[in-house]
Amino acid sequence: MYSDKVLEHFKNPRNVGEIPDADGVGKVGNPVCGDVMFIYIKVKDDIITDIKFKTLGCGAAIATSSMITEMAKGKTLDEAKKITRGDVADALDGLPPQKMHCSNLAADGLKAAIEDYEKRKASKQ
Amino acid sequence: MKRIYFDNSATSRTDNAVVEAMLPFMKEHYGNPSSLHSFGSEAKRGMDSARASVAKLINADPSEIIFTSGGTESDNLAIKGFAYANRSKGRHIITSAIEHHAIFNTCEYLEKNGFEVTYLPVDSEGLVSPEVLERAIRSDTILISIMYANNEIGTIQPIRELAGIAESKGIPLHSDAVQAAGHVPIDVRSERVSMLSMSAHKFYGPKGVGALYVRKGIRLEPLLHGGGHERGLRSSTENVPGIVGFGKAAELAMSNMSSESAKLIALRDMMIDGVLRRVPRSYLNGHRTKRLPNNANFRFDYIEGEGLVLRMDMRGFALSTGSACSTKSLEPSHVLIALGLRPEQAHGSLRISMGKDNTEEEVKLFLEALPEEVSHLRQMSPYSDSNPIMANEPWCSSEEHGHTTKEE
Numbered sequence: 350m351y352s353d354k355v356l357e358h359f360k361n362p363r364n365v366g367e368i369p370d371a372d373g374v375g376k377v378g379n380p381v382c383g384d385v386m387f388i389y390i391k392v393k394d395d396i397i398t399d400i401k402f403k404t405l406g407c408g409a410a411i412a413t414s415s416m417i418t419e420m421a422k423g424k425t426l427d428e429a430k431k432i433t434r435g436d437v438a439d440a441l442d443g444l445p446p447q448k449m450h451c452s453n454l455a456a457d458g459l460k461a462a463i464e465d466y467e468k469r470k471a472s473k474q
Numbered sequence: 475m476k477r478i479y480f481d482n483s484a485t486s487r488t489d490n491a492v493v494e495a496m497l498p499f500m501k502e503h504y505g506n507p508s509s510l511h512s513f514g515s516e517a518k519r520g521m522d523s524a525r526a527s528v529a530k531l532i533n534a535d536p537s538e539i540i541f542t543s544g545g546t547e548s549d550n551l552a553i554k555g556f557a558y559a560n561r562s563k564g565r566h567i568i569t570s571a572i573e574h575h576a577i578f579n580t581c582e583y584l585e586k587n588g589f590e591v592t593y594l595p596v597d598s599e600g601l602v603s604p605e606v607l608e609r610a611i612r613s614d615t616i617l618i619s620i621m622y623a624n625n626e627i628g629t630i631q632p633i634r635e636l637a638g639i640a641e642s643k644g645i646p647l648h649s650d651a652v653q654a655a656g657h658v659p660i661d662v663r664s665e666r667v668s669m670l671s672m673s674a675h676k677f678y679g680p681k682g683v684g685a686l687y688v689r690k691g692i693r694l695e696p697l698l699h700g701g702g703h704e705r706g707l708r709s710s711t712e713n714v715p716g717i718v719g720f721g722k723a724a725e726l727a728m729s730n731m732s733s734e735s736a737k738l739i740a741l742r743d744m745m746i747d748g749v750l751r752r753v754p755r756s757y758l759n760g761h762r763t764k765r766l767p768n769n770a771n772f773r774f775d776y777i778e779g780e781g782l783v784l785r786m787d788m789r790g791f792a793l794s795t796g797s798a799c800s801t802k803s804l805e806p807s808h809v810l811i812a813l814g815l816r817p818e819q820a821h822g823s824l825r826i827s828m829g830k831d832n833t834e835e836e837v838k839l840f841l842e843a844l845p846e847e848v849s850h851l852r853q854m855s856p857y858s859d860s861n862p863i864m865a866n867e868p869w870c871s872s873e874e875h876g877h878t879t880k881e882e
Contacts, residue, residue, distance in 0.1 A: 351784075356784070356788075359781070359784060359785075360785075360788060362854060365853065365854050380817075380818040380821075380857075380863045381816075381817045381818060382817070383778050383797060383806070383817070383818070383821040384778070385856060385857075386856075387856045403854060403855060403856040404854055404855070404856070405776065405777065405778055405854075405855045405856055405857055406778050406781065407778055407780035407781055407784075407797070408780060408781055408784045410778075410781075411781060411854060
C-alpha cells in the first residue's frame with residue numbers, strides 16, 4: 350500500500366520531538382479522525398533553523414510529518430509557505446488515495462507554525 | 475526475519491491435508507457433479523461426502539447445507555433470501571450493532587427497499603442481552619440475525635438463549651458463524667438456530683467456499699437463478715475442489731477442536747495477561763472469557779493502530795486494527811464504537827487472532843516486541859498522561875478534517 354519512501358520515513362522518522370522555546374507552534378488535525386500533528390519551529394533572519402514534530406496518526410501521517418521537517422529546514426519562511434500537500438506526497442513517491450486528504454496534514458501544520466510565528470512577531474512590535 | 479502470522483481471523487493457512495484432499499478433484503475427478511457419466515458421479519460423491527462432514531460439524535442434516543462462495547454470500551442469501559421470500563408476513567428484521575459488514579450492509583440495503591431494521595445495542599463487552607432482544611420483537615418481525623462470535627473482539631453471544639426467545643415467538647434466528655464454525659462447538663438443533671453462515675478459509679480450508687445451513691421448512695428466495703443447483707437456492711456449477719476442501723477442514727475441526735481450543739485458550743490468556751501487564755495504559759476489548767479461543771483485542775492510549783500494525787509488521791508480526799486509518803472508508807470500527815468507545819480510543823486498537831500453528835515461543839516474542847513498538851509510537855505522539863486528549867479541543871472539528879465521523 351505504501352511506497353518504500355513512506356515506509357522508510359515511518360520506520361526512521363526525522364526530527365521527532367518538541368522545541369521548548371519554539372518561535373512558532375502549529376497544531377492541525379483531530380483525534381476523532383485519528384491524525385493530530387504538532388510542528389515546532391525556530392526562526393532566525395526569516396530562515397527556519399530548526400524544526401521538530403510530534404504526531405498521533407497512521408503511517409502516512411508520521412511519514413509526511415517527518416518529510417516536511419526535512420523539506421522545510423534551512424528554507425526561508427516564504428519558501429516554506431509555498432510547500433503544498435502535493436509537494437510532500439510527491440517527495441514521498443506518492444500516498445494511497447484515501448490518505449491524500451486525511452493524513453497529509455504536514456503542509457498545513459507547517460503553515461500553521463509559520464502563522465503562529467508571524468502572529469507572535471507582530472504582537473511584539 | 476522470522477514472520478509470525480497472528481491474523482487468522484482474516485484468513486488461515488490451508489491445512490496440508492486439505493490441499494491433498496482437493497488436488498484429485500482438479501487433476502482426476504474434474505467432472506461436473508450434474509453430469510450423468512462416471513466423471514460426474516465421482517465429483518458428486520466427493521461433494522456428498524463433504525456435505526455430510528460440514529453438516530456434522532454443526533449437527534445439521536446434509537440436506538440442510540447449501541454451498542456458497544463464502545461467508546458474505548451465505549449472509550446475503552440468508553438475509554435477502556429470507557426477507558424477499560417472507561415479505562408478506564412482515565417487514566421488520568432485528569440484528570445487532572456489531573455484525574460483520576456482510577450482514578450490516580445487507581440490512582442497510584433492505585432498509586432502502588421497504589424493510590425496517592432494528593440494530594440491537596451491545597454492552598461494553600460486546601454481548602447482546604436476551605431481554606433487549608425480547609423487547610425489540612414486534613408483531614411484524616420476520617427474522618432475527620445475531621452473529622455467533624464477533625470477528626474483531628471475539629465475543630461469543632448467548633446464541634442458545636437468543637434463539638430460544640426467537641423460537642418462542644415463532645421467528646427464525648440466523649447466525650453469522652463465520653468466525654465460530656470449526657473453532658467452537660455448534661449444535662444448530664439443540665441451540666434452535668434456523669440458519670447459519672460458515673466460511674471454509676477461517677478454519678484452515680480453502681478460500682472461495684462457504685455454506686449456509688437452512689433448516690427444513692425455511693423458505694428462501696435465491697440470489698442466483700440458473701440451473702437449479704443446491705436445491706434451487708444457489709445455481710452455478712459447484713466449486714467441487716473447494717467444497718471437498720471445506721469438507722476435509724470440517725472433519726479435521728471435529729477431531730481436533732477440543733485439543734486445539736485448549737491450546738489456543740492458553741496462548742490467548744498468556745497474551746492478554748502479558749500485554750496488560752507489560753504495556754501501560756493498555757486495555758482489553760471484548761469479554762475476558764466469553765470470547766473465541768484465538769482472539770485478543772487491545773487498545774492503547776495515545777497511539778493509532780495502523781502505525782502499530784505497520785511497526786509490528788516490520789518486526790515480522792501480522793496483525794490487524796479497527797482504526798479508521800486502516801480502512802478505505804476512514805471510519806473507526808463500528809464494533810468498537812458500539813462498545814461505547816470514543817473514536818480516538820477505537821483508533822488505538824489492535825487485533826491478534828492466533829491459529830493452530832502458533833506457539834508459546836511466538837507469543838513470548840510478541841510480548842517482547844509489542845511494548846517497544848507501543849513506546850516508540852508514544853514517543854512520537856503529542857499526547858501522554860501529562861498531556862491527555864481533551865474533549866472538545868477547539869481545533870477538533872470533523873469539518874476541518876475533510877470528512878465526518880460516523881453517527882452510530
